[in-house]
Amino acid sequence: MRILVRANAHRPVLDDSGQVGVEVASSPDTPGRPDRWTWSIRLLDQPPSPTVAEPSGDDHLADVVRRDLDGPDGSGTLEVAVDPAVVAPEVDVLGFSEAGELERDPNDLVALLVTEGAADIEGRHLLQRLDTLVLEGDDPVRISIDPTGGPASVAVVRLRSTQAATVNWVP
Numbered sequence: 007m008r009i010l011v012r013a014n015a016h017r018p019v020l021d022d023s024g025q026v027g028v029e030v031a032s033s034p035d036t037p038g039r040p041d042r043w044t045w046s047i048r049l050l051d052q053p054p055s056p057t058v059a060e061p062s063g064d065d066h067l068a069d070v071v072r073r074d075l076d077g078p079d080g081s082g083t084l085e086v087a088v089d090p091a092v093v094a095p096e097v098d099v100l101g102f103s104e105a106g107e108l109e110r111d112p113n114d115l116v117a118l119l120v121t122e123g124a125a126d127i128e129g130r131h132l133l134q135r136l137d138t139l140v141l142e143g144d145d146p147v148r149i150s151i152d153p154t155g156g157p158a159s160v161a162v163v164r165l166r167s168t169q170a171a172t173v174n175w176v177p
Contacts, residue, residue, distance in 0.1 A: 034176040096164040105152040115173040123158030
């Protein structure tokens, strides 16, 4: 199930002082759903303060990977949090000055988040800065990425199951 999330659709992440970032995607992605929380991807304006709630609502369930994103459009922190009993994360930020290709394991969920510039994904999805494309299951395993209008940076978040099942997104 290929899902495109535009930058203006991200959910705010709050602490005591107000909004400190946005949640790009999570599973489940609707607060209050009875489904077990397994993962989330957030963009934070600054390193998180202790008052930023863990996505699961339970600190001991989260294994967190953070990557600083510094560039001409500003800086921030990409945060990927997972329930380690269910999911293992891998996070890379790749630069593209010309067309390239990624490969994903069909059992993995891969989120592509444009952090700088713009990129044409698979020749059919034009992603601007902070737009995200989530691929899983029967979606393509070879993913073409072509920067448009200059170089682009793309955060690649790979979520692999630590159990026999595949990782998916419960929208």
